[in-house]
Amino acid sequence: MERLFNLDPQLIHDAVLLMISMFVMFTFLSYLLFNPARNMLKKRQDKIKSDIDTAARDKEDAKKLMEEYDRKLKDINKEAEEILSAARQKALKNEARIIEEAKEEAGRIMARANAQVELERKKAADDMKKEIISIASLMAGKVVKASIDMEVQDSLIEDTLKEIGDQTWQS
Numbered sequence: 001m002e003r004l005f006n007l008d009p010q011l012i013h014d015a016v017l018l019m020i021s022m023f024v025m026f027t028f029l030s031y032l033l034f035n036p037a038r039n040m041l042k043k044r045q046d047k048i049k050s051d052i053d054t055a056a057r058d059k060e061d062a063k064k065l066m067e068e069y070d071r072k073l074k075d076i077n078k079e080a081e082e083i084l085s086a087a088r089q090k091a092l093k094n095e096a097r098i099i100e101e102a103k104e105e106a107g108r109i110m111a112r113a114n115a116q117v118e119l120e121r122k123k124a125a126d127d128m129k130k131e132i133i134s135i136a137s138l139m140a141g142k143v144v145k146a147s148i149d150m151e152v153q154d155s156l157i158e159d160t161l162k163e164i165g166d167q168t169w170q171s
Contacts, residue, residue, distance in 0.1 A: 135160055 139160050 135164060
């Protein structure tokens with residue numbers, strides 16, 4: 001008798017035994033190979049998720065740092081403006097102090113010049129007094145020589161005044 005696909009009891013027995021052994025082997029390999037592979041994939045999936053979360057946190061931190069640096073940069077610009085303003089005010093104070101010192105120095109120079117002019121004026125007045133005294137003694141000598149009458153005295157005074165000159169009396 002011809003059998004379809006040569007199915008005999010031995011073949012069926014071998015086929016069933018092969019299926020049972022394949023099932024046991026699949027279960028055994030699943031336990032030994034597939035579970036570690038699944039665990040590895042799960043760990044990898046967790047690591048990727050962790051990396052994504054870390055990247056998101058790092059992005060937030062970077063954004064916060066950027067905002068902080070922008071704020072600090074604005075503060076630095078404001079501080080630089082304050083420093084420049086303080087330097088300008090200090091320069092203006094120094095300018096005012098230097099101008100005040102220059103005015104004081106000019107005042108002292110003017111006072112010294114005025115004092116020197118006053119000394120020169122006194123010296124000139126003293127010289128003029130000496131000149132007048134010498135002229136008066138000359139006039140007295142002429143008066144003594146000549147007899148004193150009014151006409152002679154008037155002419156002597158006029159002569160003396162002409163010798164001295166108008167400039168002496170006017171200054």
